[in-house]
Amino acid sequence: MKVSEQPSVSVKAPMCPSRGVLEHVTSRWGVLVLAALVERPYRFSELRREVGGVSEKMLAQTLQTLERDGFLLRDAKPVIPPRVDYSLTGLGREAAEQVWALARWTERRTADVQAARAAYDEARSS
Amino acid sequence: MKVSEQPSVSVKAPMCPSRGVLEHVTSRWGVLVLAALVERPYRFSELRREVGGVSEKMLAQTLQTLERDGFLLRDAKPVIPPRVDYSLTGLGREAAEQVWALARWTERRTADVQAARAAYDEARSS
DNA sequence: AGTGGGTACTTACGAAAGGTTAGCGCTCTC
């Protein structure tokens, strides 16, 4: 069999580095941070207000992970009070636009999912 | 302000049900299960072999969640040995194709991410 | 002068999620 048929990097393999990358992109807060930054750059506290429910700890952790992976740029300005801007890189924008589309799809289809859940639960209780 | 401008269902709101739906779709194993089922229906054990590294417990849990959300159909045939087929619904296919695209994108870009990590780590150590 | 608020984080601890191992009832193969 040809090697070119199967990609050497596959998300299906447990030890493949692509698995970890996908987990960062699809992480609980990673998705929402990326989706928010599609619109425009944000400051730390702005982002915290925009992404409802995220703690400062988890936001900082998520931003560090995504920055390290090359998805976003951190621009810390040496002013008082501190000001740090976060924006997408080219790589980050490619990922962000996909998760943003997924988030929008989810919003549109949430009612259908809720109906499916109600049907599922009723079929079990009766 | 008009209600129609902002969707009543937004992933940005902490208590919105769409948040939960998105978390199911983007969950660690949910992504991989959906991506696998894009190709064709799978049996339980087939899926377990296809999605490398998933435990039986987590696979069963993930499948139940996705079934309840209306993303996939569970077809348990009353034969010995037990045979259970899982396939995508229409709703599930819409979601699955998006996460599949994201998974493929990740595989293609993993090398870039690894390069970014190396650059990030070096900038810190030196 | 002192109090409260805003900035971007970090640290410590309890709670929740996730993972590992084992078992179950049944059948077909060796």
Added chain:
DNA sequence: GAGAGCGCTAACCTTTCGTAAGTACCCACT
């Protein structure tokens, strides 16, 4: 008749996550 395969389920333990507080600095208000 011993072992493997099937699709789960229950107990247990570890890793992750969220919550609350602390840090250091400055401005506005009282």
